[in-house]
Amino acid sequence: MDKEYTIKTPEDAIDRYADMVYRLAFTQVKNQTDADDIFQEVFLRLVKHIHKLKNDEHVKAWLIRVTINCSKKHFDNYWNKNVVSIEDDSTLSDESEELSYMLHEENPVTLAVKKLPEKYRVIVHLFYYEEFSITEIGNMLKMKESTVKSQLFRAREMLKGMLKED
């Protein structure tokens, strides 16, 4: 069965996959500003590579991989290594209740997912939200299936622990 190729331009890709890219970026970086930057960077990179992508599924997989890579670069950036956001700083959130109004009212599950280490967050998002299979996730992240399975298992255990505490 031939796979469809309806995405001819980067604008088509934005129309179709904007939310997917944004959600994945936000899951990774946990704030809107950085998610916005990553969103733009991903689609700007697509301009140079779209002619190499064979079909819509290929475009989707490419966008996910590049979003993850751009998010990793974001973490490696000097500024981000040395700056902690108010939301992440547990000492501030513990000591200062008046700051709580700045934090979003979030669902306990999404909050728990946000607290997971970055590599687990990606897998949880791709498996539970984007509903990719273990094999597809392994191909996208260039990981063995066994590694994906074990990381997913550990992520689930951590989520269960966090949600029990709540």
Place this chain on the structure above:
Amino acid sequence: MQEEYQREMNKLHAPQQLVDSTKELVKQEEKKYKSDVVVMKKRVATIGAIAACFLIACIVVPFILPSNENNESVYLGDSNTLGPVPIEKGEETPNEGLDITELVDYPAEFSEHQVEEILLKDTTIKLKKDEKTGYYKACLIIKDNIFFADSKLKDRELFLDKLEVFIDSKNEDN
């Protein structure tokens, strides 16, 4: 848990302002990329054309340039290598059928007893017939130069006729 997570994620959308500004940026990037690609293609085409011209020149030029070969005739005695002597029409090739080599000294085989010594055209010739093949060969001195004539001739008279022609040609040259 999965449903709850999906429900929460579905509430998150890329801001419309971000989508619009990204589309604008992408359009500008596409224009820039396309012009870069055109420039690159022109460069590659130019380099390719220059390389092709160079290759063609390497192949064609050697055929166009005049040859440096020596057009003079190669005469026996000028070198130790064999070579047919250019002849006028009607004239017999002096060394036709003969394999002539100029030597520094008599070969050892011509010091043996089975060598016949004859006089031909005022030239002393040491004549020998190869026992295995039956072919005739000779050693002779013309104008202080030693020549060795090998052949695939079993006919003595024919061999001597050829030698005569060769001796005449050497004497004419000198």
